Amino acid sequence: MKVSIIGATGRVGRAAAFCLAEENSVGKLVLFAREESLCKIEGESLDIYDALAAKGIYVSIKTTCDLKDIEDSNVVVLSAGISRKAGEEREDLGVQNAKIVAEYAKKVAEIAPDAIILVITNPVDVMTYVALKASGFKKNKVFGLGNHLDSLRFKTYIAKHFHVHVSEIHTRIVGQHGPQMVPLISSTSIGGIPIEYYSAWDYFTGYEPFDIKKTIEKVKNAGSNIIGKKGATEYGPAFAISNIVTTILNNENKILTVSAYLDRDIEGIEDVCLGVPVKLGIDGIKGILPIKMSESERESFLKAAEIVKKDTDKLMKVLK
Structure with missing residues (x-):
């Protein structure tokens, strides 16, 4: 290849x-x-x-x-x-x-x-x-690349907090790769168990309660934090790129969160590219998966779509 x-x-x-x-x-x-x-x-x-x-x-x-x-x-x-x-x-x-x-x-x-x-x-x-x-x-x-790296960072933060292997964390971030990213907390699980059930586990093990809002802010600012300290992000994006490319070349049919063109595939959103879960293989995107969201997640996702669409239209006018 x-x-x-x-x-x-x-x-x-x-x-x-x-x-x-x-x-x-x-x-x-x-x-x-x-x-x-x-x-x-x-x-x-x-x-x-x-x-x-x-x-x-x-x-x-x-x-x-x-x-x-x-x-x-x-x-x-x-x-x-x-x-x-x-x-x-x-x-x-x-x-x-x-x-x-x-x-x-x-x-x-x-x-x-x-x-x-x-x-x-x-x-x-x-x-x-x-x-x-x-x-x-x-x-x-x-x-x-979309929210693939954001999702990996989010998984890492959750795994560190609960002291479990990162492969046990099932979650993803969708929407904009930027301030309007949307964590799908409602469908996040650890070892197949919804994360909401882990509050009691926090209490019995002596861990601090998992602060979702604080963690999302860490994800949003991760790139800027790295750039501020060493001048650029390198290894995280590079391995995320490699992950996507090998998924394509090996026809692995993995479900990854990339920035894809929406044509009423999710929530009736059209003519904009957003981070959404897709099945990837040798032909590229084989399908965009439906997302089950809570009402607050849905509102945030629609807001992200509106902002990205506005920015996109503005740029396309400049490019003519």
Whole structure:
């Protein structure tokens, strides 16, 4: 299988390249960068080769500034754009990144018409919509990182609090990848037991009660917190990207929360990209799953859709 990364010199792109190079399902990896950054990405590829040699892994890595080299890609990871700085909102990056994403999405459609596009560039829900429209692809072939990483972070925080393995936590966050993210507490369980039943367990084990609101704020601010401390997020997004790509390449039919185009699939919402649970496989999105939400979750989800739709329409007018 062939995977191409557009924007491979960025910190997320570089980390994702390393994660994907380790995967057995990836045989060819194309790292695309602008001509002025080609030397840098060549150094990255040599460094990756050294690391893989130590692990007894081989993958073909091509570094290039010629987009024609993405031809025949199974998946194109689109992470090109301006990175978010500490204290900066994802929405602040909109117009500049939209122009970049639109340009590359058109090129992918021309050069690799059978590829699936995975959008990483922020604000990811809006950028996914831009990539979908600019490429002209069917909606199952263009989707964004969305709330997948948010959901993983939420699972980790819950697992740490209750001192259980993260695989025992079943939950997800939907809606916007940003301030309007919506945790589905009503369907969250630990080892198959609804989380609401664990309040008594807290009392008997001496743990502090689980503060859901505080935990969600931690999830919302996780990216900014990391950026403030080390300058950028890398490993979390990279492994989340690798998780999605390998799910596609291996046709695993996993249910992951990505930013997908809605056409009245959930709550009658249409013409907007939002984080929702989907079944992913070799053809991309095989289906959007229905969500059972409490009334407050439903209201928050509709609000997220309204805000993302407004931001998207505003950007599309600028792009014409």
